[in-house]
Amino acid sequence: MDAEKKNYYDVLDIPQNASPQAIETAYIRGKNAYAGDSAALYSLMTNDECRAILEQIEEAYSVLGFPEKRREYDRVRGFNQMIQQTPYTQKSDSLHQRLSFESRPQNQVQYEDYSSNLIESKVSKVMAQKKFGLEYVENEEMDKKIADITTFTGAGLKEIREYKNVTIERMAEMTKVSKSHIVGIENDDIVKLPADVYVRGYVYQYAKVLKLNPDLVAQSYMLHFKKLRAVK
Numbered sequence: 001m002d003a004e005k006k007n008y009y010d011v012l013d014i015p016q017n018a019s020p021q022a023i024e025t026a027y028i029r030g031k032n033a034y035a036g037d038s039a040a041l042y043s044l045m046t047n048d049e050c051r052a053i054l055e056q057i058e059e060a061y062s063v064l065g066f067p068e069k070r071r072e073y074d075r076v077r078g079f080n081q082m083i084q085q086t087p088y089t090q091k092s093d094s095l096h097q098r099l100s101f102e103s104r105p106q107n108q109v110q111y112e113d114y115s116s117n118l119i120e121s122k123v124s125k126v127m128a129q130k131k132f133g134l135e136y137v138e139n140e141e142m143d144k145k146i147a148d149i150t151t152f153t154g155a156g157l158k159e160i161r162e163y164k165n166v167t168i169e170r171m172a173e174m175t176k177v178s179k180s181h182i183v184g185i186e187n188d189d190i191v192k193l194p195a196d197v198y199v200r201g202y203v204y205q206y207a208k209v210l211k212l213n214p215d216l217v218a219q220s221y222m223l224h225f226k227k228l229r230a231v232k
Contacts, residue, residue: 008060008073010195016079023064030057033176034201049204056197134211136165146212152220157206158186164210175205182206185221190229199225 009016012026034050034057063069073079142163149156161171172179181202184193193199200218207217 007077007195008064009079011056011060011197012064013194013198016074018064020065020067023061027057027061027065030054049201053197053201056195134164134166136163139163150220151224152207152217153224154186154188154221157203157210157217157221160210160212161186161206166210171206171209174209175202177202177205188225188228190225196222196226 009018012018012023012030014022014026018026031054034053063073146160146163161168166174168179168182171177171182175182181193183189185199185203185206200222203221204214204218207214
């Protein structure tokens with residue numbers, strides 16, 4: 001996403017009128033979700049994938065987490081013009097200092113105190129492998145069709161998911177991606193899905209659960225996704 005087009009509210013997956021508390025919670029949740037030892041991404045995403053998303057989250061919070069910077073950002077982007085500015089008055093600087101992964105990684109345990117929605121504790125690789133096991137009746141024709149796919153679309157991913165006997169509920173459980181976002185990906189719903197960096201991460205996880213090549217699938221889907229967005 002180009003810097004001038006970047007929507008920091010989309011990056012943190014929050015509405016434009018989010019309160020300072022909601023911004024802080026989204027920041028904490030995002031940092032925990034994409035930390036290197038997160039159970040949600042365990043054996044699913046590469047360090048580079050996580051690092052790219054963490055950088056986006058940190059950049060977004062460095063603006064939205066500070067009242068004066070947020071007001072200026074909103075003014076330039078034309079956001080929140082009809083909304084009272086009083087929610088912006090709460091200071092967030094001390095939180096940002098406390099939550100700096102680079103300077104104080106030992107404080108990560110404190111993050112769990114801020115939200116009941118934080119990611120579960122880390123699971124072992126054996127448990128992860130068992131959790132992500134698939135049970136379905138193999139079909140040679142379908143397997144060949146999957147192998148021959150050159151462009152992965154939402155409809156194509158849905159067909160593979162159903163073939164491999166993975167419900168939306170189980171996909172959401174295995175990836176920690178919300179059911180609404182999974183449906184959004186399968187429907188190519190460019191309006192309801194968050195920022196591109198999140199979508200790519202979600203598709204990467206989705207593909208890995210289905211034992212597909214996650215890099216290939218994510219790259220292919222995002223090319224397809226951006227073409228759809230370009231015509232809107």
